[in-house]
Amino acid sequence: MPAAHETRQQRQQAIRQILASQPVSKQSELVRLLRERGIAATQSSVSRDLRQLGIAKLGSAWAETATDAPADNPPPPDDFVRGVAAAGPHLTVIRTAIGAASRVGVFLDRSGWPEIVGTISGDDTIFVATASAAQQRRLIARIRAHFEF
Structure with missing residues (x-):
């Protein structure tokens, strides 16, 4: 029986091969394709692997967000942010170009910005949670200064 890290490496290698050879729009589809190759996978393991x-998810398919940069520091997606607004004292809403929210969300998750507690990305909208209203104000100022929109 292979060690857990070997199984993960095989699964991650297969994920890259699958995504390079065909568009995949859902994680469940990726799980099915992995299983067809004889690789054990669950939605949660695939989600971790993708991260x-x-x-x-860029547009309607999964893709690498930064192929020439280290995975923990993708290039900033400066051209995709369209606006930012407060939604209550702890929630910030960021609007992006259609299909770009996931890419911007990954950038925010990896940015290390201390104001960010967590993010949820849709197709063109990101919800960003902050711990306080003061942190939310700092985050909005940082986003406006960092992204050109």
């Missing part, structure tokens, strides 16, 4: 590999 570790720096792969995010």
